[in-house]
Amino acid sequence: MTTTADAPTTYADLLRAQIRNEFNASQQYVAMAVWFDAHDLPQLAAHFYRQGVEERNHAMMMVQWMLDRDLQVAIPGIDEVRSEFADISDAVRVALAQEKAVTEQIKALFAKAREENDFLGEQFMLWFLSEQVEEVAAMTTLLTIAERAGDDWFEVETYLARETVGDAGGNTGPAAAGGAL
Template identity: 60%
Template structure:
């Protein structure tokens, strides 16, 4: 049986892998001369990295030595502009399931501090999934003219984060 802290150690790897996946997506969009999409995913990469480092800080605060793992494989070859967005939606859905499992495990173990820690991540995942679904839907509507999606990103400021005072601390500071 996995413990909350064991699952959290695994999630650090998942978050770092998500960060690297978003770098690969950003680079692919950069190669396609879609600077707004590229910038969006470079920023997403930093956000995922910060999530991992929040978990690291939590473990440090709990006097548990965090394990900094290697990352999993990432996809970097895409055949269409929609593929990276579809991958991003699927990735965020998977992360949501992982975060839900973490919150449920903490509750089942009576780890109320761990459960409280996961609340911010649950809220964050609702936003992440909605944001990626919106980008995918707008891209589908844009068809072959992806400049509509570029303009949408510039106009709507999708993914522009504000400093959330309820966010957990990031080990080493927020990037």
């Protein structure tokens, strides 16, 4: 349990915490992808493997930005992730909740940078705010499709094979430490 004394107090502290959040999100997406793979759903698996890489890249963008500003960086461990799901909709609901949580975290980072008059930090967060709009919209659409498909999981597979959901893992953001994957 985090106490008030342990809570991040500066923009840099919040960004360090966000690196962990992004790695957690990455691993959660990998766990979902593996579940889809184990259920012979290759389109969903590929989509969520890409999401896992994208979240890893977000963490590494933050690492690079901190390195560029000569801020201390430590690579954190991650939390346990959920690996079992009742169905596609269950997994996508977890993903959507995760993206909504990340959106709130990014908004808090932006607000803290503004509070500290850290114009570089504020500008850096603008890309992530735009990214979160896309992420939440994409997961909301995917959840709608999954709920409409019900037990016909191959309808979701067909949809993903036919449509581009989100940015399809393309990297348009800031530079990532070590290069984006």
